[in-house]
Amino acid sequence: MYTQALNTSDADDRHVEDAARAAAFQARIDAEERIEPNDWMPAAYRKTLTRQISQHAHSEIVGMLPEGNWITRAPSLRRKAALLAKVQDECGHGLYLYAAAETLGASREELVDLMLSGKAKYSSIFNYPTLTWADIGVIGWLVDGAAIMNQIPLCRCSYGPYARAMIRVGKEESFHQRQGYEIMLTLARGSEEQKAMAQDALNRWWWPVLMMFGPPDQVSQHSDTSTKWKIKRFSNDELRQKFVDATVPQAQYLGLTIPDPGMKQNAEGHWEYSSIDWDEFKQVLAGNGPCNRDRLAARRKAHDEGAWVREAAQAYAEKRKHRQLAQAAE
């Protein structure tokens, strides 16, 4: 999902330190207890979570870029106000998540620097361009819809600060999906051109959205430990299937066609989709998606151009502190 790079092997780190403590830790997890920042935890648990939560945070922050692209060109003041509020929420979500990651001992600045240097990943989905206004509708409806599907089980994640951040994010996120669907509905009921624009956006985003859930279960190497630690409660394929089953009727209501001619409903009522182009997914994760360079360049530019603000605020705080100390000494 927003943390797809976790699906790579990390076997070197999985040394077991203190067997007795690790067993007690696992017993707490099995008893559905929440782990809190000052509790003992295996180094690999801390590392996995730091990576997962910070990647999730980076995704929220980079996720502002494709949508921010349309704020000045929203078709009405109502749409503009809603989009602006949504993008502001994404920033807030990134900050809640950085705060949760920091409880594990990393600093936000360090995590942000890892993203800016290209060492830390963010979700593959944000490396696709938003070419028309309909893309904003599809992002709210499908990208946020997929994110919600992933975030609901994370609200019960074993790590307390992450679970609490997800509850807060989830409450705000449902407006995002509804505003996206409303845009789609308006376009789908509009002129032939508007309907065609909605269909075109769905055609371009459908497969990248399915890739958001990460590689198929048989090749996802990270899932075992994450499942054991109750960081992950459903497999990639389970969540993907839930998402597809929920989305097909919504697309039918819009009168839009999911760009998968081979898709069919099976006897249990599940919608079976055709095979996903995992080579494309690998390419995007490796930095070769349509917008990878643009996204990182935009983040670096914002960070660099904000440096003087951080320095000035820091200098002002220092000056005030010295003044107060001097006054106290008098």
Added chain:
Amino acid sequence: MATPNTPLWEVFIRSRNGLAHKHVGSLHASDATMALQAARDLYTRRGEGLSIWVVPSSAITASDPADKGMMFEPAESKIYRHPTFYEVPDEVGHM
């Protein structure tokens, strides 16, 4: 060059008149004024509060989870601190 660290603050919000301030999360800011403004933007976008406190995270002293037993167990055994420990005959009525 690595980005220098900005101080961390804990944020507490009073959601309604008559309720206590409750911890809602943390944020980074150079000083208390900016911490208050950032807390307003980050934690009250949907009318979550009437009042905000920000406290430097470094000012908080926390109990050690490893001391949980020693700290809190003594209260567990003192059931006579609860009203249900005492018997009052039904005829006396609600007390």
